[in-house]
Amino acid sequence: MIKVQNVRKSFGDLEVLKGIDLEVQKGEVLSVIGGSGSGKSTLLYCINAIEKIQGGKIFVDDIDVHAKATNKDKLRQKLGMVFQQWNSFPHMTVLENVALGPQVVKKIAKEEAIEIARKELEHVGLGDKFDVYPTKMSGGQQQRLAIARALAMKPDYMLFDEVTSALDPELVGEVLDTLRLLREDGMTMICVTHEIAFAREVSDQVAFFNQGVIDEIGRPEQVISNPQKETTQSFLSKVLS
Amino acid sequence: MNYEFHWNVVFQKMPELLQGAFVTLHVSVLSMVLGIVIAVFLAIAKMNNKPPFNYMASTWIEIARNTPALFQIYMAYFGLGAFGIHLSPYMAVLCALVFINAGYLAETFRGGFQSIPDAQYNASKSLGMTNFQTYRYIILPQMFRRIYHPMTNQFVWAILMSSLGILVGMNELSGETQRFQSLSFRTLEFFMVTAVLYYIITKFVLLSAALISKRLFRGEI
Ligand SMILES: Nc1ncnc2c1ncn2[C@@H]1O[C@H](COP(=O)(O)OP(=O)(O)OP(=O)(O)O)[C@@H](O)[C@H]1O
């Protein structure tokens, strides 16, 4: 379970998260929607401790993420993350990209790590790209590679930061299909997304972020189909039109 | 102009000259290897803004880049001598070249590090890699790829600057040439041959570097 309690985060004088509360149970999917600059990405970076927080607490399986004593590197093994801008390691082949984590972080023997990497790549439909260098692939393929790379670590949770927003429209579908697949496998996920229809389809909860606060959170049929707050309504009418 | 060339004297001394060329190559290779290792730490120290390491790194880099190589060699040979530390000519030249290589390369590396997007660090950290693993597997390989050519230029510079060994009586190529020409007075012949030898050494190094880079850097960046 991921628990976020009254989390505050500032960059200098700019307060970006102003008391965020939410909970994601095992097996649930939470989608986070909201305008640009509302703090969606920042929340994900705080959950896996890439960014520090100034107030509140975050728990992952009852581990206090930001406690001094917490081993952040170890914690991040539980949390797979895929970023908005695809960021494969350009100096390694596709297979090496995926095998690296298991081999180096989990100290799994090379052959076994490669076996894991093959499976994950086949799972996301990149079974024919093992020896290709990532820069030779399309954005959609690189984004699926990033997903496979995160999954190879066998994380308990996946954090997705607008993984389709930098893609050409015709490549969005293949990446969303991969996410649907994950949901069917029962993966616990937090998806920051602009794909409202997708959020409605796959989510157990949807959170609407507005300038660092959650204006509305609840079941998708409530937040997306029947929003109560005016801010949510106007955001949705803008992105859906 | 009726200078008469006498090449025989030079060719008789060829084994010694080649021995000198080997010392030249030796000292410059070693100065690069040590310089590269130190430069990585200097670059990281300077970027990390943690006193006192960032100040130490900056001071090193400033001195190395803004004072003549001749000065460094004299400092290592005569300067340290004044404090009772007596280095051999070889060690003095090696220390000076390492000092300068590290200073120049640190700035090159720093540029290389900064050209790697933060996203690469974040992606690596998000896999659970430690800082050391991130540098070892993700950052350094890409950094070296990007600064490979300036680094080979530094190598050529080190080879050529090692000729200053002549001033402290080191037995590298220039020192040997100096010795033989003063014995035989065939100054022009000796230095012409030596110039050709330097040219061959640097070409050899550049060619090797190009071949190694083909093996080392397969992916595109
Ligand atoms: N490293 C940083 N340093 C300073 N300010 C930052 C940093 N990262 C984000 N910000 C600021 O924090 C605010 C929230 O940014 P964040 O990236 O979380 O927004 P977002 O909701 O993900 O927006 P988008 O939909 O555009 O990705 C923005 O005003 C942004 O400029």
Ligand SMILES: [Mg+2]
């Ligand atoms: Mg964002």
